[in-house]
Amino acid sequence: MSNPVLIIGAGVAGMTAAVELADSGIKTVLVERLSTTGGNALNLYKAFPTDDCFYCFEGNRWRPGIRKCFYRSALTEQPNIDLKMNSQVEEISGLPGNFSVKLDIGPQYVDPKKCTMCGLCIEKSKAFSLVSPQCQPQAVVYDPEIEDTGTTSAAEECPTKAINLDAKSTKKIISVSDIVIATGYHEMQPVNVDEYGYGTHPNIITQLELARILDPLGETKGVLLRPSDGKPAKRVMMVQCVGSRDENYYAYCSKICCVFALKHAAILTQDHEDVEVSVVYMDIRTYDRYEKYYRDTRNAGVEYIRGRVSRIEPQDDGSLDIIVFDSLLNKYLKFSVDIFVLSSALEPSAGSSQIISSLGLKSASGFIGAINPETEVVVGNRIYACGSALGPSEVPESVTQARAVVSKILQSKE
Amino acid sequence: MSDKKSAVLLCTCGKQLGLSFDLLESELKKNNLTTSVTVEDLVCQEEGLAKIASLLAENEGRLVIAACTSQKIQPRIIQYLKDRGIDGTQIQYVNIREHSAWVHSDVDEATKKSLDMIRGTLARSATSVQLVPETKEIGNHVSVIGGGIAGIEAALSLSNLGYHVTLMEISDQLGGHVKHLPLVAPTGKSGVEILSGRLESVEKDSKITILTKTKVKFVTGEMGDFTIHYTAEDNTSELTLKTSAVVMAMGFKEFEPIGMEEYRYGKNPDVITQFQLSRMLTEGTLARPSDGGAVKEVVMVQCVGSRSEDYKRDCSKICCTFAIDNSLEILKQIPDAKVRVVYMDIRVPFENELVYKESREVGVDYIRGRISMVWEQEGKTRVKIYDSLMDEYLEVPSDLLVLSTAILPPDGVFALSETLGYAIEDDGHIKELYGKLRRNETRRRGVVAVGAVTRPQFVSESITDAQAGALILHNELQGGKIQAIMRGAVLNVDDCVGCSLCAQQCPRGVPLMIEQIDAEEESEDQKILFKAAIDTLNCHSCGVCQSLCPSGATQLNFLSNNQMWSEIEATLEGAGADNPVTLCFYCEECAVSTIDIAGTLKMEYPASTRLIPVPCAGRVSIIDILKAFEGGASSVMIAACETDRCHVGGTGNEIAQVQVDVARDILNAIGWKGERVDMFRMFSAEPERFTTAISEMVRRAREFGPTPVHTGTAGKWMEVGK
Numbered sequence A: 001m002s003n004p005v006l007i008i009g010a011g012v013a014g015m016t017a018a019v020e021l022a023d024s025g026i027k028t029v030l031v032e033r034l035s036t037t038g039g040n041a042l043n044l045y046k047a048f049p050t051d052d053c054f055y056c057f058e059g060n061r062w063r064p065g066i067r068k069c070f071y072r073s074a075l076t077e078q079p080n081i082d083l084k085m086n087s088q089v090e091e092i093s094g095l096p097g098n099f100s101v102k103l104d105i106g107p108q109y110v111d112p113k114k115c116t117m118c119g120l121c122i123e124k125s126k127a128f129s130l131v132s133p134q135c136q137p138q139a140v141v142y143d144p145e146i147e148d149t150g151t152t153s154a155a156e157e158c159p160t161k162a163i164n165l166d167a168k169s170t171k172k173i174i175s176v177s178d179i180v181i182a183t184g185y186h187e188m189q190p191v192n193v194d195e196y197g198y199g200t201h202p203n204i205i206t207q208l209e210l211a212r213i214l215d216p217l218g219e220t221k222g223v224l225l226r227p228s229d230g231k232p233a234k235r236v237m238m239v240q241c242v243g244s245r246d247e248n249y250y251a252y253c254s255k256i257c258c259v260f261a262l263k264h265a266a267i268l269t270q271d272h273e274d275v276e277v278s279v280v281y282m283d284i285r286t287y288d289r290y291e292k293y294y295r296d297t298r299n300a301g302v303e304y305i306r307g308r309v310s311r312i313e314p315q316d317d318g319s320l321d322i323i324v325f326d327s328l329l330n331k332y333l334k335f336s337v338d339i340f341v342l343s344s345a346l347e348p349s350a351g352s353s354q355i356i357s358s359l360g361l362k363s364a365s366g367f368i369g370a371i372n373p374e375t376e377v378v379v380g381n382r383i384y385a386c387g388s389a390l391g392p393s394e395v396p397e398s399v400t401q402a403r404a405v406v407s408k409i410l411q412s413k414e
Numbered sequence B: 001m002s003d004k005k006s007a008v009l010l011c012t013c014g015k016q017l018g019l020s021f022d023l024l025e026s027e028l029k030k031n032n033l034t035t036s037v038t039v040e041d042l043v044c045q046e047e048g049l050a051k052i053a054s055l056l057a058e059n060e061g062r063l064v065i066a067a068c069t070s071q072k073i074q075p076r077i078i079q080y081l082k083d084r085g086i087d088g089t090q091i092q093y094v095n096i097r098e099h100s101a102w103v104h105s106d107v108d109e110a111t112k113k114s115l116d117m118i119r120g121t122l123a124r125s126a127t128s129v130q131l132v133p134e135t136k137e138i139g140n141h142v143s144v145i146g147g148g149i150a151g152i153e154a155a156l157s158l159s160n161l162g163y164h165v166t167l168m169e170i171s172d173q174l175g176g177h178v179k180h181l182p183l184v185a186p187t188g189k190s191g192v193e194i195l196s197g198r199l200e201s202v203e204k205d206s207k208i209t210i211l212t213k214t215k216v217k218f219v220t221g222e223m224g225d226f227t228i229h230y231t232a233e234d235n236t237s238e239l240t241l242k243t244s245a246v247v248m249a250m251g252f253k254e255f256e257p258i259g260m261e262e263y264r265y266g267k268n269p270d271v272i273t274q275f276q277l278s279r280m281l282t283e284g285t286l287a288r289p290s291d292g293g294a295v296k297e298v299v300m301v302q303c304v305g306s307r308s309e310d311y312k313r314d315c316s317k318i319c320c321t322f323a324i325d326n327s328l329e330i331l332k333q334i335p336d337a338k339v340r341v342v343y344m345d346i347r348v349p350f351e352n353e354l355v356y357k358e359s360r361e362v363g364v365d366y367i368r369g370r371i372s373m374v375w376e377q378e379g380k381t382r383v384k385i386y387d388s389l390m391d392e393y394l395e396v397p398s399d400l401l402v403l404s405t406a407i408l409p410p411d412g413v414f415a416l417s418e419t420l421g422y423a424i425e426d427d428g429h430i431k432e433l434y435g436k437l438r439r440n441e442t443r444r445r446g447v448v449a450v451g452a453v454t455r456p457q458f459v460s461e462s463i464t465d466a467q468a469g470a471l472i473l474h475n476e477l478q479g480g481k482i483q484a485i486m487r488g489a490v491l492n493v494d495d496c497v498g499c500s501l502c503a504q505q506c507p508r509g510v511p512l513m514i515e516q517i518d519a520e521e522e523s524e525d526q527k528i529l530f531k532a533a534i535d536t537l538n539c540h541s542c543g544v545c546q547s548l549c550p551s552g553a554t555q556l557n558f559l560s561n562n563q564m565w566s567e568i569e570a571t572l573e574g575a576g577a578d579n580p581v582t583l584c585f586y587c588e589e590c591a592v593s594t595i596d597i598a599g600t601l602k603m604e605y606p607a608s609t610r611l612i613p614v615p616c617a618g619r620v621s622i623i624d625i626l627k628a629f630e631g632g633a634s635s636v637m638i639a640a641c642e643t644d645r646c647h648v649g650g651t652g653n654e655i656a657q658v659q660v661d662v663a664r665d666i667l668n669a670i671g672w673k674g675e676r677v678d679m680f681r682m683f684s685a686e687p688e689r690f691t692t693a694i695s696e697m698v699r700r701a702r703e704f705g706p707t708p709v710h711t712g713t714a715g716k717w718m719e720v721g722k
């Protein structure tokens, strides 16, 4: 038996790599830190460029259709994928072809192959919940921090005996031939960017938080409400390059925040009634066909202000007064808004720097760097990376890169 | 085919479903299409799976499983059976959880609905056939059209994966645009550096044949058996090449700003394009083209022909980075040169921003605004620039005026699409199968597109594309031995009347019209010159051809016309004036997820609804719709996906829309309310789209009241059928 391939991170990039490798008969160990796969995509509602849902990827090569939602991707059913949820890579040593990997495998309170999502435990105890109808594995999760009287009876009455309240985390050392890093990105919490007052007022939010508000599966059921008082919001201002293109935070451009900001602006102006949107920017970077979002939103009345935000003044009625310096008109303008949205930088996900240093990889502003920049996905000797682990990227790029990784691995095995 | 009986397996989901299983069991036992009825608590667990295996053995593979969504249990069941060598291709699934028990709190109503849907599925099962695995041997040869960086990388990747490759290049050497780039961001290398190792590898590779000065004329055949017709250097006669798959890697073309008077391109030799500047920088010939004079003042103009309503509407993506790279290179070669870049937005992704910053630090001057005039004065070029930040005009001299012209699709893309069958995007590039996940596949099976032929791309992206494209073809060709279950359209050639509707409308270009050589022998008026040919192994099983075929010649082997019609009839048993039923055909690729998620979220909707799965909305024909009304439905809906979002990768949903529109016209013409039938678009991120739609159809069923079928005033529909 040859060693399996280790994939770190089960966002769209990692899932695609795992499924493609598995379909090609190569065993994989897919390690995910959280309790559901999907990564950032699970919380983002609609995706550009197709403007349909975010939660799909290529389910399995041998099934019909060109894509499957996460919930029906059957990751847990594929014999060549060993899915390790709530787990982390602790240490990697050894040589290419035979890396030794120490895994910290989280406690498996609910057996994902047994849980039917019948809902019995959720009714019994608050400790059980369904993260999302699109979660994968399709199973409830248990939060040991929440203790109530229902947990034991839930465990006893679960029809499949899927629940083990005493589950413990375990350590395991495995040997792997290749490593695929698909650890994705993290949206910077702009708490330190003083001028935007994030954290000081509930109506100052990030784009990811706005995505949750717009999502019909989210708390507000897709209705645009002010976080402060739950009143309908009518005026939204977005500000670009928060923490990006800024020597004090990240000098690089986060590449996709213009597109998703404009995607949100399009949803707000097209799917919602009477919402006014303005966007404060330095350069609008809508590459290639994404220019469409720029055209469409301008036509829909979105106001673009080239300049910068200079002051935010919270008002008693929950609204915010925003003073903007317009560099084209060369003067200060004042706006009153309900929600102020920060297009915050996309940063490497936590742990990237350890991966880089422990494997001796190159760094691209903290993301994983390629050995030769023109061959994006090859980052070391039998070490590959795909998706936003390589730098901010959109879904189409992430899955193309995942396929390129699999292509390279298969090429090396032929 | 005669009706066969099936076993029924009902799952209680651990006794958690609000359904009366006793009633289901006793009623189903009475059904003359059942052999046995088994109630299990957990079909998805070991015991239940074992039960499936034994029921299959006892019933020659005919089994109806009523449980949770097949989207989840089917993969598990298939895997379980596969491990044990058991055939499960005839199993039919009914979703009594997400589609019934979880969305209707009234136990009686939900039970009634479940019973009807199981009855319908039994009828579908009664004439099912076993699907058998098939093996097809094909040549393991792939052709790559275009010898730029993407084509070269694709050839190398395919060769590494074990294929023989022919790399066809129209010019006299490989390398494309890249070989002329002085600096390729963000690599810091020159184009030649990036190319050289790769060129050496392709030349050394015995599996790769390089054909330069070769022009591909057209391509015939299909995946596994394409024939490329091409002309070679000094040879005007046409040559052919057999190949199993094609990689389109024809790169891009630079926009020629001839018509743009304002820049005096073509009139003034010192007005050049960014790519021409690249060549000068690479070749070390930077000088004024007009008189060979030294270059001290350079003005670059961004977005020439891009982001413009008159030319290309979209952004060309790479030209900002391109301009910055060239500015830096100019300053490297002529340190005291002055470079000004006139722009609307500077667009440089990720770390290219750092290069942008570097260029500003070394003195490149960025002016947000536009060019208002270019003219020649005493042999020198002068440029007037409007600076929109300063709101002022400035006039500068220019030794070189460099236009960052738009990136356009290469010549020949459209011509080849006619025989290769891929679709074309509005901007003229090759259209992807699905924008979010399938960027390199095209509509046509066995044809992938990589690099700038799909969209403007950076070098690194083109290389990634090429590697991914090679994998996609490898998945399809499986090293020359394709093994798959024969699931899809099967053609009965004798029934084909040669109308070619299938060949025209198949979303994936599978049916080919084949000339009937012996057609002459038949009498003149009956002669059919062309007949369809369908390779089931290439088919994507949507059923569009079936719903359009006037003679029933092409049918899906897992959902024949008879299966569908008997299912409709059996499902609607009992529907009538006092039991108005809304029948919903839903696509099992797209709408199913919306309906499942509505179920998981337990969103209530009326229980007077019955659901029938189809592999693609395009499988539903006008006749199917009319059969539903004939069977007693009060309203009929099709649940499908949005335009251009077809999960089969084509236009199945649009075909369905046409069928619905025509069915509606027919209903109107015979005095029915046409609005009894409708189609709705949905995706799972918005589950309320389904509940809203089906509630609306239930409302219409109620509002319009009994149909002429219910009141006995309608004629029989048989004349519309066969």
Ligand SMILES: Cc1cc2nc3c(=O)[nH]c(=O)nc-3n(C[C@H](O)[C@H](O)[C@H](O)COP(=O)(O)OP(=O)(O)OC[C@H]3O[C@@H](n4cnc5c(N)ncnc54)[C@H](O)[C@@H]3O)c2cc1C
Binding pocket: A008, A009, A010, A011, A012, A013, A014, A031, A032, A033, A034, A037, A038, A039, A040, A041, A044, A046, A047, A048, A049, A087, A088, A089, A182, A183, A184, A185, A186, A187, A207, A208, A211, A256, A260, A263, A349, A350, A351, A386, A387, A388, A389, A393, A394, A395, A396, A398
């Ligand atoms: C507001 C917003 C809107 C967006 N909109 C769009 C859009 O409309 N269209 C589009 O194409 N893209 C969009 N994107 C980008 C999109 O989210 C990404 O391209 C995509 O999710 C990247 O997938 P990934 O798998 O590379 O990374 P991720 O989704 O970040 O997944 C990485 C996974 O790895 C796990 N992980 C990380 N580190 C470890 C570790 N050490 N061990 C184990 N597991 C680990 C994480 O928990 C996560 O599950 C948007 C992004 C944002 C912020």
Ligand code: SF4
Binding pocket: A110, A114, A115, A116, A117, A118, A119, A120, A121, A122, A128, A139, A140, A154, A157, A158, A159, A160, A161, A162, A163
């Ligand atoms: S009771 Fe058991 S099977 Fe039901 S949802 Fe909870 S863990 Fe899953």
Ligand code: SF4
Binding pocket: A240, A241, A242, A244, A245, A252, A253, A254, A255, A256, A257, A258, A259, A283, A284, A285, A343
């Ligand atoms: S993509 Fe737009 S918002 Fe994001 S950092 Fe770049 S320029 Fe700023």
Ligand code: SF4
Binding pocket: B302, B303, B304, B306, B307, B314, B315, B316, B317, B318, B319, B320, B321, B345, B346, B347, B404
């Ligand atoms: S990349 Fe820059 S120059 Fe090119 S079209 Fe886009 S904005 Fe214009």
Ligand code: SF4
Binding pocket: B491, B495, B496, B497, B498, B499, B500, B501, B502, B503, B511, B531, B532, B545, B548, B549, B550, B551, B552, B553, B554
């Ligand atoms: S649609 Fe039917 S009759 Fe027409 S060509 Fe195709 S198979 Fe033949």
Ligand code: SF4
Binding pocket: B488, B489, B505, B506, B507, B508, B509, B510, B511, B534, B539, B540, B541, B542, B543, B544, B545, B546
């Ligand atoms: S079933 Fe669909 S993919 Fe197959 S041949 Fe018919 S139309 Fe084409």
